[in-house]
Amino acid sequence: MPPKQSDSEKRPTIRDVAARAGVSVPTVSRALIGNYPVAPATRSKVLRAVRELDYVVNAHARALAGATTKTIAFIVDDVTGPFYAHIARGVETEAASQGRLCLLCTTHGDPERELAVVELMREQHAEAVIVVGGGYDDEHYTERMTYFARALDRAGSHLVLCGRPSLGEDVPATTVHYENESGAYAMTAHLLSAGHRTIAYLGRGPGLSTTDERVAGFRRAHADYGVPLDDTLILPGEFSKAAGYDRTQELLEWRSDVTAIFAATDMVAAGVLRALRKAGVQVPQDMSVAGFDDIPLAADLTPALTTVRVPHEDLGRESVRLALSREQGAPAGRAVLGTHIVVRESVAPPRQPRD
Amino acid sequence: MPPKQSDSEKRPTIRDVAARAGVSVPTVSRALIGNYPVAPATRSKVLRAVRELDYVVNAHARALAGATTKTIAFIVDDVTGPFYAHIARGVETEAASQGRLCLLCTTHGDPERELAVVELMREQHAEAVIVVGGGYDDEHYTERMTYFARALDRAGSHLVLCGRPSLGEDVPATTVHYENESGAYAMTAHLLSAGHRTIAYLGRGPGLSTTDERVAGFRRAHADYGVPLDDTLILPGEFSKAAGYDRTQELLEWRSDVTAIFAATDMVAAGVLRALRKAGVQVPQDMSVAGFDDIPLAADLTPALTTVRVPHEDLGRESVRLALSREQGAPAGRAVLGTHIVVRESVAPPRQPRD
DNA sequence: TTCCTATTCCTAACCGGTTTCTAAATTCGT
DNA sequence: ACGAATTTAGAAACCGGTTAGGAATAGGAA
Numbered sequence: 001m002p003p004k005q006s007d008s009e010k011r012p013t014i015r016d017v018a019a020r021a022g023v024s025v026p027t028v029s030r031a032l033i034g035n036y037p038v039a040p041a042t043r044s045k046v047l048r049a050v051r052e053l054d055y056v057v058n059a060h061a062r063a064l065a066g067a068t069t070k071t072i073a074f075i076v077d078d079v080t081g082p083f084y085a086h087i088a089r090g091v092e093t094e095a096a097s098q099g100r101l102c103l104l105c106t107t108h109g110d111p112e113r114e115l116a117v118v119e120l121m122r123e124q125h126a127e128a129v130i131v132v133g134g135g136y137d138d139e140h141y142t143e144r145m146t147y148f149a150r151a152l153d154r155a156g157s158h159l160v161l162c163g164r165p166s167l168g169e170d171v172p173a174t175t176v177h178y179e180n181e182s183g184a185y186a187m188t189a190h191l192l193s194a195g196h197r198t199i200a201y202l203g204r205g206p207g208l209s210t211t212d213e214r215v216a217g218f219r220r221a222h223a224d225y226g227v228p229l230d231d232t233l234i235l236p237g238e239f240s241k242a243a244g245y246d247r248t249q250e251l252l253e254w255r256s257d258v259t260a261i262f263a264a265t266d267m268v269a270a271g272v273l274r275a276l277r278k279a280g281v282q283v284p285q286d287m288s289v290a291g292f293d294d295i296p297l298a299a300d301l302t303p304a305l306t307t308v309r310v311p312h313e314d315l316g317r318e319s320v321r322l323a324l325s326r327e328q329g330a331p332a333g334r335a336v337l338g339t340h341i342v343v344r345e346s347v348a349p350p351r352q353p354r355d
Numbered sequence: 356m357p358p359k360q361s362d363s364e365k366r367p368t369i370r371d372v373a374a375r376a377g378v379s380v381p382t383v384s385r386a387l388i389g390n391y392p393v394a395p396a397t398r399s400k401v402l403r404a405v406r407e408l409d410y411v412v413n414a415h416a417r418a419l420a421g422a423t424t425k426t427i428a429f430i431v432d433d434v435t436g437p438f439y440a441h442i443a444r445g446v447e448t449e450a451a452s453q454g455r456l457c458l459l460c461t462t463h464g465d466p467e468r469e470l471a472v473v474e475l476m477r478e479q480h481a482e483a484v485i486v487v488g489g490g491y492d493d494e495h496y497t498e499r500m501t502y503f504a505r506a507l508d509r510a511g512s513h514l515v516l517c518g519r520p521s522l523g524e525d526v527p528a529t530t531v532h533y534e535n536e537s538g539a540y541a542m543t544a545h546l547l548s549a550g551h552r553t554i555a556y557l558g559r560g561p562g563l564s565t566t567d568e569r570v571a572g573f574r575r576a577h578a579d580y581g582v583p584l585d586d587t588l589i590l591p592g593e594f595s596k597a598a599g600y601d602r603t604q605e606l607l608e609w610r611s612d613v614t615a616i617f618a619a620t621d622m623v624a625a626g627v628l629r630a631l632r633k634a635g636v637q638v639p640q641d642m643s644v645a646g647f648d649d650i651p652l653a654a655d656l657t658p659a660l661t662t663v664r665v666p667h668e669d670l671g672r673e674s675v676r677l678a679l680s681r682e683q684g685a686p687a688g689r690a691v692l693g694t695h696i697v698v699r700e701s702v703a704p705p706r707q708p709r710d
Numbered sequence: 711t712t713c714c715t716a717t718t719c720c721t722a723a724c725c726g727g728t729t730t731c732t733a734a735a736t737t738c739g740t
Numbered sequence: 741a742c743g744a745a746t747t748t749a750g751a752a753a754c755c756g757g758t759t760a761g762g763a764a765t766a767g768g769a770a
Contacts, residue, residue: 011510013756024720029758036759039718054506059478060418061756064725069415074459079434079443088434092461101475104429104459106447120456123414151409155366241651270655296596300625302657368726379750384728391729394748416726419755 012053021049032057033067063125072320073103073126075117077133081239081267082295083312087132087162090316098324100127109238111136118148118159128158128323132316134210135164142167149173158326162319164209166334174326174333176319180210183308183339184217187262187290190306190341192225195349196260196288200233202247202272203264211264214292218262239264244271252279259287259350266291266298269305273346277302284348294342304344311337367408376404387412388422418480427675428458428481430472432488436594436622437650438667442487442517445671453679455482464593466491473503473514483513483678487671489565490519497522504528513681517674519564521689529681529688531674535565538663538694539572542617542645545661545696547580550704551615551643555588557602557627558619566619569647573617594619599626607634614705615643621650624660628701632657639703649697659699666692 018025023042030036031046038046049055063069072095076084092102103126107114114131121129129152135145146167149159153172161167166175191199201218205211215234222229235251237243244263248271251258263269269291273283281287283303291298291307298305314337322333373380378397385391386401393401404410418424427450431439447457458481462469469486476484484507490500501522504514508527516522521530546554556573560566570589577584590606592598599618603626606613618624624646628638636642638658646653646662653660669692677688 027719037718056474056477058419058480058756060415060480063415064413064419065758066725067758079447080440085435085440089461092434092459096461101479102459104447104457106444106451119411122411124456125413125415241655270652274655297625297652300596300629301655382749392748413726420728421755422728
């Protein structure tokens with residue numbers, strides 16, 4: 001019924017609706033928004049015209065005229081990773097439930113692109129710009145991000161850092177983080193308690209806050225347990241299955257005394273498990289493996305992966321909740337969500353306890 | 356340097372830039388867009404003012420004034436699933452490389468919400484609206500989607516159906532599909548060739564094109580191999596690990612003659628494998644299992660999953676490529692990407708071949 | 711009946727850009 | 741040195757809405 005062949009060829013404007021309903025343009029606007037008294041009879045005339053013409057407002061015109069934008073921008077490394085995907089889901093779900101639309105951008109791990117994208121978002125006048133994932137420990141980067149926080153704030157928008165440390169007290173950016181360092185601490189303690197004394201940490205990214213914090217927890221646990229830590233056991237590598245696989249193969253030919261591997265990520269752990277299986281190393285009898293994230297398939301790996309649970313979806317949800325609840329000019333919010341270890345089957349005491 | 360404390364409090368407009376540079380507003384616009392001759396000296400004055408004021412254009416104003424929107428809308432069930440996540444990545448990557456931004460919406464599998472969201476996208480004037488995933492076989496649904504295709508087309512936008520069948524020749528919507536039916540056919544043929552005669556298909560969604568097509572391939576293979584198909588072996592269930600787990604447990608107590616399970620999805624297959632492991636059924640010795648999608652962790656399940664590879668990322672990329680390359684008013688594009696089976700370790704001949 | 715107060719709607723101004731059209735300033739040929 | 745061609749810049753109109761600020765019409769009290 002609606003398609004209206006005759007007056008097609010162009011999307012109808014509010015003017016067309018006004019003409020058809022026999023009222024003025026502002027009346028149509030008010031009837032639709034409902035923030036101003038309009039006689040019932042008039043309103044129904046307007047609504048009928050809207051239906052007949054199949055009219056929808058022009059979001060850009062509305063945004064330009066001052067009504068709020070109803071848009072939340074969302075920047076991640078790569079939607080593909082389970083980590084990001086679940087945060088994305090949290091963000092999208094919460095945003096949608098508050099009647100907002102999501103603008104998505106990916107950076108593919110390039111700090112330069114991340115900055116460029118945040119800049120792009122300024123053009124869009126999003127209510128909030130949520131940057132997800134680890135930050136980079138680089139002065140130039142930090143400085144520019146701080147600058148963007150101020151620029152967005154000035155423009156009535158707001159920056160949210162999700163899953164990375166704060167930029168400082170005086171920067172107008174909300175931070176939604178999770179217990180990253182203590183999650184790594186707990187897992188390392190778990191391994192040390194089981195009797196492991198030579199543990200490799202696999203997947204340190206240089207200057208990426210995500211791994212820096214985890215390594216810090218790894219270190220602190222060693223210190224608390226009085227176990228000396230060999231720094232060469234903190235191996236670099238990106239957060240991928242391939243990296244986990246490769247680094248593990250190298251590790252196996254290089255050192256035979258390692259009894260446990262703490263992977264920076266469950267994905268990395270999957271690669272580790274694969275390399276160990278190929279090499280005929282039994283997990284957990286000959287080698288314990290731990291991950292981080294608790295992705296959906298962590299329990300389906302063989303053996304089921306012992307890992308650190310991160311409330312990804314809640315992180316996303318909380319980010320938009322905080323951003324939207326904040327009064328203009330109010331102090332930036334802050335939240336830290338908890339993590340805890342999930343014990344499954346990939347960790348056991350080492351075959352020959354060292355002490 | 357840029358923050359400019361003095362004239363802050365408001366985002367600068369093009370008018371401010373013009374005033375500061377000592378030129379008219381249109382001149383600033385032209386200097387920035389570069390589609391009109393501007394004297395080098397003037398241009399640099401303008402650029403300097405832009406830098407000093409830290410000016411960025413207002414995307415809404417620009418969109419309203421007629422310049423193209425540079426936005427692509429993207430509608431999926433749930434970003435969390437590997438299937439959608441990879442398509443999303445393809446879409447985002449290609450969109451970004453063509454200088455477009457992505458608008459993301461999720462429907463959580465609700466056809467009503469999907470329609471509502473497409474409607475919402477009309478307000479946004481996106482260049483293209485890409486709907487991802489299976490369509491619903493429901494007359495009301497099909498009719499409204501057809502109507503939206505027309506409405507979007509009329510408004511200068513364009514609908515792309517990604518991963519679902521076309522709406523018909525005369526509907527202005529581009530279709531980017533994959534060999535779904537023949538992928539299922541190939542996998543079923545693979546199972547039949549191995550000697551299986553009683554195969555369960557697990558994860559049929561009622562009226563969802565994704566599964567309908569797969570079931571069709573499942574049927575056709577049985578017919579070609581002259582193997583009678585017991586319809587009660589086509590089990591319903593959503594695309595989740597939990598569903599795979601539950602249905603498999605039920606199946607095991609109900610029928611003992613099934614020698615292979617074809618899961619609608621790798622995620623479902625993960626649940627199937629888990630249920631079988633719990634029940635002490637050896638895979639592939641006692642039961643063969645096949646999946647569909649070839650998600651990243653498919654090779655890391657135990658045993659490594661034999662599955663059908665779907666080029667998710669390419670689907671996403673091709674969707675935006677087709678949408679953007681299309682001339683206004685040109686006939687809607689169409690593409691079908693190939694699938695192929697990936698043989699790993701979860702399928703073997705049945706213990707007691709039946710014929 | 712008259713005056714006053716609510717209602718309800720319309721006219722006008724504005725949001726921040728882009729584009730067409732016109733005028734001024736320059737360059738050029740001769 | 742003069743008129744024509746060519747750049748370059750500005751004025752005005754427009755994109756599609758929203759939000760004050762009046763004017764008209766209605767209803768109620770005196």
